[in-house]
Amino acid sequence: MDDLEGVVWPPEPIRTERLVLRVPEARDRATFIDLHASPEVHTYLGGARARDELERLVPEEPEGWPGNFVVELDGAMIGQVLLRRATGHQRPAADGKADLGYLFLPQAWGRGYATEACTAALDWLAGELPGEPVVLTTQSANLGSMRLAEKLGFVEVERFEAWDAEQWLGMRAPVR
Numbered sequence: 001m002d003d004l005e006g007v008v009w010p011p012e013p014i015r016t017e018r019l020v021l022r023v024p025e026a027r028d029r030a031t032f033i034d035l036h037a038s039p040e041v042h043t044y045l046g047g048a049r050a051r052d053e054l055e056r057l058v059p060e061e062p063e064g065w066p067g068n069f070v071v072e073l074d075g076a077m078i079g080q081v082l083l084r085r086a087t088g089h090q091r092p093a094a095d096g097k098a099d100l101g102y103l104f105l106p107q108a109w110g111r112g113y114a115t116e117a118c119t120a121a122l123d124w125l126a127g128e129l130p131g132e133p134v135v136l137t138t139q140s141a142n143l144g145s146m147r148l149a150e151k152l153g154f155v156e157v158e159r160f161e162a163w164d165a166e167q168w169l170g171m172r173a174p175v176r
Ligand SMILES: CC(C)(COP(=O)(O)OP(=O)(O)OC[C@H]1O[C@@H](n2cnc3c(N)ncnc32)[C@H](O)[C@@H]1OP(=O)(O)O)[C@@H](O)C(=O)NCCC(=O)NCCS
Pocket: 040, 041, 042, 044, 045, 100, 101, 102, 103, 104, 105, 108, 109, 110, 111, 112, 113, 114, 115, 116, 137, 138, 142, 144, 145, 147, 148, 151
């Protein structure tokens, strides 16, 4: 994956009805570690990372690359929405396209926060890079993620085997 180029970064915080999307800050570190050490969050992402390894490796000041949004609810981080440029993707249809990823703390699931945050991030991208299609890869067994992809307007391009599971590649046509 490469960084998105040609976008204004850092952006002003993006406010939705219930959430704020903003760049990562030092105060997010503990939640970032919780998110990446959670076996539940990583069920379909190849397994969580060891907490002690994360405690050693995660910097005190976060890396803020374009498209790396922290999602905040009532002043605290609940997840991440990531937009990057897919490079070296396993599927030619995705290579070079903007690529959406998302992870939320389990206690924030089931309330529509991921839909709300991803919609805002996709709107932001459409404003920054008009006409960009967006791709998304998720395990087809990840039903919550599959439902979210559908709600966001992604349609199936193909399914393929990788990382020991069936993967679903979806694409969202540019909003005109
Ligand atoms: C994938 C993931 C982000 C989905 O989270 P989620 O909370 O299920 O996502 P949504 O925002 O779609 O919300 C789900 C439910 O909230 C419900 N909901 C409750 N209140 C709501 C509200 N006010 N507005 C909208 N939906 C609401 C919806 O009905 C929806 O359920 P449905 O899809 O069965 O209709 C989450 O499971 C996750 O972080 N998983 C781990 C990381 C991962 O696997 N990422 C995929 C990598 S590509």
